[in-house]
Amino acid sequence: MKRIDKCCHYGLLLLLLISGSTAPAQDSLKGDLNMTVGYVLENNQVPYVLAHVQTKVNRRFRPVTGIPIKLYLNSDSAANLVGQLLTDDQGKAASTIPGALAATWGKTDKHRFVAVFTGDEKFNPARAEATVSRAKIQIDTLPDKKIAVQIFEKKDSSWVPAKGVDVSISVKRFGANLNVNETATFSTDSTGTVTADFKRNNIPGDKNGNITIVARVDDNDQYGTLVLEKALPWGAPFVYKDDFQKRSLYATRNKAPIWLLFMSYFMAISVWGVLLWLIRNLFRIRKLGLTAQD
Amino acid sequence: MEKSPIANETIIRDLLPQKFGMRGKLWTALLICICLVGAYAYFLQLKDGLAVTHMRDYVSWGIYISNFVFFVAISLVGSLITAVLRLANVHWSTPLTRIAEMIAVGAIMFAALIIIVDMGRPERLYFLFLHGRVQSPIMWDVIVITTYFFISLLLLYYPLLPDLKIMLEHREQTDRKLNRLYSMLGSFWKGSSKQSRLSRRAIRILCITIIPVAFSIHTVTSWLFATTYRPGWDSTNFGAYFISGAFLVGAGSVLVAMYVFRRNYRLEKYITLRHFDNMGKIVVLLGLIYLYFNINEYLVPAFKMKRSEDALLTSLFAGDFAPYFWFAILAGMIVPILILVTRKGRRPMPSFIAGCLVVVGAWFKRYVIVTPTLLHPFLPMYNVPASFRHYFPSWQEWAIAMGSLAGALLIITLLSRIFPIIPIEETIKENNETHR
Numbered sequence: 001m002k003r004i005d006k007c008c009h010y011g012l013l014l015l016l017l018i019s020g021s022t023a024p025a026q027d028s029l030k031g032d033l034n035m036t037v038g039y040v041l042e043n044n045q046v047p048y049v050l051a052h053v054q055t056k057v058n059r060r061f062r063p064v065t066g067i068p069i070k071l072y073l074n075s076d077s078a079a080n081l082v083g084q085l086l087t088d089d090q091g092k093a094a095s096t097i098p099g100a101l102a103a104t105w106g107k108t109d110k111h112r113f114v115a116v117f118t119g120d121e122k123f124n125p126a127r128a129e130a131t132v133s134r135a136k137i138q139i140d141t142l143p144d145k146k147i148a149v150q151i152f153e154k155k156d157s158s159w160v161p162a163k164g165v166d167v168s169i170s171v172k173r174f175g176a177n178l179n180v181n182e183t184a185t186f187s188t189d190s191t192g193t194v195t196a197d198f199k200r201n202n203i204p205g206d207k208n209g210n211i212t213i214v215a216r217v218d219d220n221d222q223y224g225t226l227v228l229e230k231a232l233p234w235g236a237p238f239v240y241k242d243d244f245q246k247r248s249l250y251a252t253r254n255k256a257p258i259w260l261l262f263m264s265y266f267m268a269i270s271v272w273g274v275l276l277w278l279i280r281n282l283f284r285i286r287k288l289g290l291t292a293q294d
Numbered sequence: 295m296e297k298s299p300i301a302n303e304t305i306i307r308d309l310l311p312q313k314f315g316m317r318g319k320l321w322t323a324l325l326i327c328i329c330l331v332g333a334y335a336y337f338l339q340l341k342d343g344l345a346v347t348h349m350r351d352y353v354s355w356g357i358y359i360s361n362f363v364f365f366v367a368i369s370l371v372g373s374l375i376t377a378v379l380r381l382a383n384v385h386w387s388t389p390l391t392r393i394a395e396m397i398a399v400g401a402i403m404f405a406a407l408i409i410i411v412d413m414g415r416p417e418r419l420y421f422l423f424l425h426g427r428v429q430s431p432i433m434w435d436v437i438v439i440t441t442y443f444f445i446s447l448l449l450l451y452y453p454l455l456p457d458l459k460i461m462l463e464h465r466e467q468t469d470r471k472l473n474r475l476y477s478m479l480g481s482f483w484k485g486s487s488k489q490s491r492l493s494r495r496a497i498r499i500l501c502i503t504i505i506p507v508a509f510s511i512h513t514v515t516s517w518l519f520a521t522t523y524r525p526g527w528d529s530t531n532f533g534a535y536f537i538s539g540a541f542l543v544g545a546g547s548v549l550v551a552m553y554v555f556r557r558n559y560r561l562e563k564y565i566t567l568r569h570f571d572n573m574g575k576i577v578v579l580l581g582l583i584y585l586y587f588n589i590n591e592y593l594v595p596a597f598k599m600k601r602s603e604d605a606l607l608t609s610l611f612a613g614d615f616a617p618y619f620w621f622a623i624l625a626g627m628i629v630p631i632l633i634l635v636t637r638k639g640r641r642p643m644p645s646f647i648a649g650c651l652v653v654v655g656a657w658f659k660r661y662v663i664v665t666p667t668l669l670h671p672f673l674p675m676y677n678v679p680a681s682f683r684h685y686f687p688s689w690q691e692w693a694i695a696m697g698s699l700a701g702a703l704l705i706i707t708l709l710s711r712i713f714p715i716i717p718i719e720e721t722i723k724e725n726n727e728t729h730r
Contacts, residue, residue: 249429253428253429261428264437268441271441272441274503275445278452278496278499278500281492285455285483285489286482287482288482288488288492289481289482289484289486289489
């Protein structure tokens, strides 16, 4: 009996050890997420909060799709919930600040954004925070094709120039944006201003020569991402040349080049003319034979 | 002079179409069986679509197009032997002209058919005529192949007219059923001076016409590749390269046919050692020309080894396609040249072996021109199924390809059964002139 008790005792101990050791083992099987949260203001309109979720696969960060994320303003309480979202195929989830939080938003000039993921069967919980000051961006033009960009920060309910902020000024193109001159980024002076010479003359614009200038503060620690676009008539008017209706080697059959039509018909008619003559010749030979027979 | 009439009768008796012996019947039955297997495979392809082949997104031209280029190449022999040598007043080639024309007709027929086999929707063939663009090399190829087929038929038929008369005059020695065909085709031929004059003129015009058309057919076929921007095909040399290769394989096929017909129909008196000697020399010359073009086609890009061509050339020289490539170069060109360059090598048996090597090597050469390029596009293959990266024909493709080869051979076999393999009238005429 004593021996049975001892066996039960050791068995129980073993069971506890196994169950105790498997719990952290299961945790360690789960992946870790790298989560960031940011603030984006585009064209000084409604700002939004952007969370980005990645995980390391084969030593490389890959976006994670379908992660449920809660975004908060200032603190992660239910009252401050900005939105509850799933990440897209790029691992991103974005939400504008809802009207219900307008009072909280207007109360202070500096805000904290919190992104929370509570964990699931694949990934451990994750959390990210970012604190930004409210700012805005402005584009002006100066004589001799110069562009002036100003950054303002909100302090004590008034807009003051933001000094030492890196800004890129570029022209919007199809693939990526093109710098307006050889300098990639500029830093704002004490008046919160940067000035850039526009050196992309003759760059194709729309049919009126309009191009879009983009000023961008990218993922700044203090102000987040600020983007402003402005259309300027500084490009070369783009006249679309429609070659579709022209005769060419690549056009439809009705638009074959004349020289090709002439050559191909000439050759085909010449050779087939000879062949038809030869067939007619056969009939002549036949007729001669039949006449001789008669 | 006294000997001439007896000799003429002997010539006629020797050269009239002969019934198949056991070997001939077995050969024909074998060819029909291969054709039937090919037809069944084509039925499966029609039923299930081109998915039964192993052609995928990258290799969209596989063994069928290789076969097509091979057939087009071999068909050029008609213009070489019949037209070029006839216009050059080379009389020794007279016994070979009909063999060459029969090969040309058989090959060009199956060149046209194999293109239809390569189509996913053959019932839409007429779209080519409704919607075809004259700007497309494919359209040019269709026009040129049709033209060449008709010229080859006429070039076979015109010189046949006097022979049809001879066959009808000796109807007791020919097949009764075939006599009806001979009668239908040539009973009107009386051999009058006016008829002969018209026929001679027509043959001369045909010989002149067929040369540019023959050059066009293979140049246009080469342009199907050269006008497509791909490694290995992006060459300004392709037209001349293809034509020289076509003449070589055509001449090689004549060597093979000469040996086979000579042996099986006991034509030693007509296809003599001199013919093998001369044809052997022609093959050596054509082999050297083709080898020269090959050196140009591969050595120059290999010297530069542009990144885009590197993978293709490496796979040809030392990779997956190296066995085919080196077989085509060695067996298709170098070994036949080495055999035929010596007088002993130009005897019938070595010539036959050299001819077989040229023909088989030529088939592999076409495969090597078509497939490896498609597997090495300029833009690298990313995220594609494994089956897209390799190509080896499915059994259906093999069956159809072999069926088409057997079909071309069957046409040649049947033509050689129905019509005299060697022009009788021309042989008599030349024989009489020699005796005189």
